[in-house]
Amino acid sequence: MAGAGGGGNDVQWxxxxxxxxxxxxxAEADIISTVEFNHSGELLATGDxxxxxxxFQQETENKSQPQCRSEYNVYSTFQSHEPEFDYxxxxxxxxxxxxxxxxxxxNAAQFLLSTNDKTIKLWKISERDKRPEGYNLxxxxxxxxxxxxxxxxxxxxxxxxxLMVEASPRRVFVNGHTxxxxxxxxxxxxxxxxxxxDLRINLWHLEITDRSFNVVDIKPANxxxxxxxxxxxxxxxxxxxxxxxxxxxxxxxxxxxxxxxxCDKHSKLFEEPEDPSNRSFFSEIISSISDVKFSHNGRxxxxxxxxxxxxxxxxxxxxxxxxxxxxxxxxxxxxxLYENDCIFDKFECCWNGNDSVVMTGSYNxxxxxxxxxxxxxxxxxASRESCKARQVLKPRRVCxxxxxxxxxxxxxxxxxxxxILHTAWHPQENIIAVATTNNLYIFQxxxx
Amino acid sequence: MINTMExxxxxxxxxxxxxRKIHNSRTQRGGIKLHKNLLVSYVxxxxxxxxxxxxxxxxxxxxxxxxxxxVCNEIQExxxxxxxxxxxxxxxxxxxxxxxxxxxxGALLPVSHQVPSxxxxxxxxxxxxxxxxxxxxxxxxxxxxxxxxxxxxxYPVSNCDFSPVNNMHCNKxxxxxxxxxVVTTVENGYLHQDCCASLQxxxxxxxxxxxxRKLDFGYxxxxxxxxxxxxxxxxxxxxxxxxxxxxxxxxSNISNLISIFGSGFTGLVxxxxxxxxxxxxxxxxxxxxASLGAWTRAIVAx
Numbered sequence: 207m208a209g210a211g212g213g214g215n216d217v218q219w220x221x222x223x224x225x226x227x228x229x230x231x232x233a234e235a236d237i238i239s240t241v242e243f244n245h246s247g248e249l250l251a252t253g254d255x256x257x258x259x260x261x262f263q264q265e266t267e268n269k270s271q272p273q274c275r276s277e278y279n280v281y282s283t284f285q286s287h288e289p290e291f292d293y294x295x296x297x298x299x300x301x302x303x304x305x306x307x308x309x310x311x312x313n314a315a316q317f318l319l320s321t322n323d324k325t326i327k328l329w330k331i332s333e334r335d336k337r338p339e340g341y342n343l344x345x346x347x348x349x350x351x352x353x354x355x356x357x358x359x360x361x362x363x364x365x366x367x368x369l370m371v372e373a374s375p376r377r378v379f380v381n382g383h384t385x386x387x388x389x390x391x392x393x394x395x396x397x398x399x400x401x402x403x404d405l406r407i408n409l410w411h412l413e414i415t416d417r418s419f420n421v422v423d424i425k426p427a428n429x430x431x432x433x434x435x436x437x438x439x440x441x442x443x444x445x446x447x448x449x450x451x452x453x454x455x456x457x458x459x460x461x462x463x464x465x466x467x468x469c470d471k472h473s474k475l476f477e478e479p480e481d482p483s484n485r486s487f488f489s490e491i492i493s494s495i496s497d498v499k500f501s502h503n504g505r506x507x508x509x510x511x512x513x514x515x516x517x518x519x520x521x522x523x524x525x526x527x528x529x530x531x532x533x534x535x536x537x538x539x540x541x542x543l544y545e546n547d548c549i550f551d552k553f554e555c556c557w558n559g560n561d562s563v564v565m566t567g568s569y570n571x572x573x574x575x576x577x578x579x580x581x582x583x584x585x586x587x588a589s590r591e592s593c594k595a596r597q598v599l600k601p602r603r604v605c606x607x608x609x610x611x612x613x614x615x616x617x618x619x620x621x622x623x624x625x626i627l628h629t630a631w632h633p634q635e636n637i638i639a640v641a642t643t644n645n646l647y648i649f650q651x652x653x654x
Numbered sequence: 655m656i657n658t659m660e661x662x663x664x665x666x667x668x669x670x671x672x673x674r675k676i677h678n679s680r681t682q683r684g685g686i687k688l689h690k691n692l693l694v695s696y697v698x699x700x701x702x703x704x705x706x707x708x709x710x711x712x713x714x715x716x717x718x719x720x721x722x723x724x725v726c727n728e729i730q731e732x733x734x735x736x737x738x739x740x741x742x743x744x745x746x747x748x749x750x751x752x753x754x755x756x757x758x759x760g761a762l763l764p765v766s767h768q769v770p771s772x773x774x775x776x777x778x779x780x781x782x783x784x785x786x787x788x789x790x791x792x793x794x795x796x797x798x799x800x801x802x803x804x805x806x807x808x809y810p811v812s813n814c815d816f817s818p819v820n821n822m823h824c825n826k827x828x829x830x831x832x833x834x835x836v837v838t839t840v841e842n843g844y845l846h847q848d849c850c851a852s853l854q855x856x857x858x859x860x861x862x863x864x865x866x867r868k869l870d871f872g873y874x875x876x877x878x879x880x881x882x883x884x885x886x887x888x889x890x891x892x893x894x895x896x897x898x899x900x901x902x903x904x905x906s907n908i909s910n911l912i913s914i915f916g917s918g919f920t921g922l923v924x925x926x927x928x929x930x931x932x933x934x935x936x937x938x939x940x941x942x943x944a945s946l947g948a949w950t951r952a953i954v955a956x
Contacts, residue, residue, distance in 0.1 A: 545671055
């Protein structure tokens with residue numbers, strides 16, 4: 207069975223592929239800003255700062271050679287968003303793709319939602335591998351024939367052609383948000399989705415572009431009284447009435463849309479009291495939640511703040527059930543990280559298929575696998591040095607202080623320009639996609 | 655790469671770094687990021703608390719407590735009526751009506767002289783919202799945690815002389831004017847002033863923020879347009895017309911902040927030199943203190 211059950215540490219991860227330019231001079235437009243597997247795991251989408259979406263497709267496995275794991279190859283590339291200018295507010299709207307979310311597949315075509323700061327688009331990705339030939343009124347090149355020259359009639363037929371993948375925008379959801387959109391989430395009813403900006407959350411119907419319902423509004427009457435913003439939001443995977451949103455103050459609110467039309471009043475508030483001994487100038491920044499994700503089974507949710515990952519049981523609001531330190535050695539470096547803006551980096555996190563392991567990124571192209579069942583964690587690196595086919599990734603260790611052991615890297619040697627903000631885990635198999643600045647690494651479980 | 659020597663967690667440098675970030679965010683592509691600026695404002699507030707605590711402790715290290723009491727007695731001998739006259743002279747152009755400024759001044763005066771003024775206090779209009787905020791801030795305990803924090807929170811306040819004085823002021827509002835070294839305490843509506851230099855200066859300082867806020871938009875529009883780096887004022891507008899009332903304050907708040915700190919903190923003057931070129935730091939730190947908590951939140955009032 208494909209290793210959906212495998213823990214982060216029983217599994218040995220090995221390099222599979224890397225996508226993107228090799229040279230170190232990174233073009234800003236190529237910086238990857240989001241990574242997402244579709245529901246079957248067959249497709250892997252990335253969005254970048256230049257507004258482009260690239261979709262990779264997993265090749266069907268070669269059953270005669272099980273050692274040869276299936277690879278992801280480019281399936282479709284299209285320009286999703288373009289830079290815009292809001293003339294009324296004299297604001298430029300970045301084309302950077304903030305989030306991509308796949309819709310569950312209903313027919314032969316695939317659908318995904320992609321969003322920048324202001325506009326959400328529904329894209330249809332469809333294949334064309336046949337084309338009609340033998341029209342009566344048209345030549346093969348499209349020119350119309352003179353009707354007078356037609357003496358016989360034939361039935362046009364479909365003939366195979368080279369596979370062509372087309373992406374077309376089917377819906378454009380505009381003018382729903384005054385502030386910057388940070389999240390989109392498709393509802394389990396497959397008809398609606400939510401979009402969240404700094405202060406509001408809107409509910410849309412996938413078919414209707416000119417209207418949306420505002421379900422959460424935390425904008426104060428006087429903006430001078432603003433104390434927190436919404437940082438992420440997600441629908442419950444099974445309950446179509448439930449969603450959560452996280453805030454910059456480190457709280458998560460669970461809302462039930464059955465309770466009222468406007469969900470300003472939460473059903474549950476998840477908050478862990480701050481440890482007063484850890485208080486510093488930057489306490490508010492590092493407690494801000496950058497990502498929230500429900501577990502696949504819908505019983506837990508995971509939050510990521512600057513230094514830690516927390517797992518919450520939806521039935522317990524006063525504290526998380528598990529807390530994992532991602533890079534605690536950075537706590538003494540917060541001042542420098544504030545100066546170089548790294549402290550504002552928004553790391554994402556993800557669950558594996560059976561919710562036993564969670565993964566999140568760090569600096570120096572490190573990423574962390576946190577095994578919940580075995581209470582163990584490992585740090586791995588996505589680097590060009592370990593790019594040989596099926597090369598097993600070696601665990602990395604960071605030396606926080608004192609004597610540095612062999613193979614350890616000291617905190618001061620970490621490269622804070624190499625950050626892994628976006629990661630994704632195949633929904634069924636142990637295949638992970640890890641985005642460095644402009645490269646996408648795909649790692650797979652070592653098969654013996 | 656982070657320096658091997660961890661940068662000194664110095665409140666003053668944090669304040670200047672934070673202001674620079676806010677300033678730079680105005681010209682960043684994609685518009686002002688509300689989340690980031692909100693977080694920066696929290697750092698600013700925390701750094702300010704520590705800075706104020708440190709300065710406060712320094713004041714009391716420099717001056718003996720007996721000296722303070724001596725001066726205190728001298729002040730109480732002053733004719734209270736002089737204070738009222740000073741206040742009324744300056745009310746004329748404040749908000750265009752004597753009423754609102756009376757409310758500010760009235761709150762600052764000892765209760766016995768407050769009675770006639772109180773009757774004139776009108777509910778503030780939208781324009782005087784900032785003024786109301788300021789009068790709140792000066793007259794009541796603005797943010798309980800702000801001042802009690804000097805007792806409770808483990809910030810590096812080393813001076814042990816500090817604590818006895820602290821305990822005495824724990825249920826009062828205390829404002830330290832960094833330029834004149836006037837320590838102003840408001841207890842049960844009474845104003846006490848210690849080590850005063852000039853009372854008039856203090857009132858003026860308390861009032862001019864209100865004036866400046868109203869004039870801000872006009873004043874800063876011309877300033878900002880002179881500097882090529884600055885984007886037009888309306889760029890900062892986030893909302894539609896429903897927000898129009900507070901819109902004039904939006905961009906000017908940031909430049910207001912920058913100029914406030916430009917002259918108020920000597921350590922910042924050199925670093926803020928480039929900012930001061932554009933925004934002649936005319937404002938003194940008195941205004942920063944007079945507007946206390948309001949300015950922190952004003953950062954995010956885009």
